[in-house]
Amino acid sequence: MRVTLKKAAGGGAAGSVNVSFANTGRASHTLTIYSDEGFTAKVPGGDTAVTPGGGSASFVFVAPATATSYHYRCEIHTSMQGMIEFR
Numbered sequence: 001m002r003v004t005l006k007k008a009a010g011g012g013a014a015g016s017v018n019v020s021f022a023n024t025g026r027a028s029h030t031l032t033i034y035s036d037e038g039f040t041a042k043v044p045g046g047d048t049a050v051t052p053g054g055g056s057a058s059f060v061f062v063a064p065a066t067a068t069s070y071h072y073r074c075e076i077h078t079s080m081q082g083m084i085e086f087r
């Protein structure tokens with residue numbers, strides 16, 4: 001899969017972030033962002049929903065105002081995880 005993050009210019013630390021998700025595999029996946037490492041607090045708007053193989057999806061979420069890290073995973077294959085670091 002391929003993920004592209006693009007933060008809007010301006011807006012300070014808490015600007016909006018555009019996420020583009022390209023599912024280049026065959027299986028369906030989601031890209032779902034949480035504000036905690038334990039995956040209990042979903043970030044509002046931060047979810048592609050189920051995206052079939054070959055499909056793509058995008059969404060916009062608001063970046064946190066302070067330095068922290070968010071965590072994302074596929075809700076179908078929960079071992080597929082990654083981190084987004086805000087500095």
Ligand SMILES: [Cu+2]
Nearest residue numbers: 029074076077
């Ligand atoms: Cu998956």
